[in-house]
Amino acid sequence: ISENDYKIEVALAGYSKGDIELELKDSTLTVRNKAKEKIVNEDSNEVIHKGISTRQFERAFTISEDIKIKDAELNNGLLNIDLERIVPEEKRARLISIN
Known part of the structure; x- marks a missing residue:
């Protein structure tokens, strides 16, 4: 994680x-x-206790046009999405020399 990652x-x-x-x-x-x-009949002996939810979900993130997705990985129940900010040359800060 850095200025552009x-x-x-x-x-x-x-x-x-x-x-x-x-x-x-x-x-x-x-x-x-x-x-x-998965619908489980509460009267059945199929599940005694369900500690992890599997209901429908959706999560949205707004990202800038200059952000690119580098990688996405699901590991041990944690989804990691790596992003990189690619700033075009014309938008980068530059030093201006004084004459």
Whole structure:
């Protein structure tokens, strides 16, 4: 993490890589799950206690046009999205010499 490198971390315990969808549209990065919520009959003996939720979710982040996604990795229930700010030459600060 530096002046031009950023990280987004999203806790996604109980989800696998195939359950998660990342979408970048215009300046919005959206994280959502693709899996449908499993309906469990409360009268059945299927589940005694469910400590991790698997309901539908969606989280959106607004990012600048000069931010590029370098990598995304799901590891031990934590989604890490690495971002890099690429500033065009004409927008970079520059020193001007005084004559």
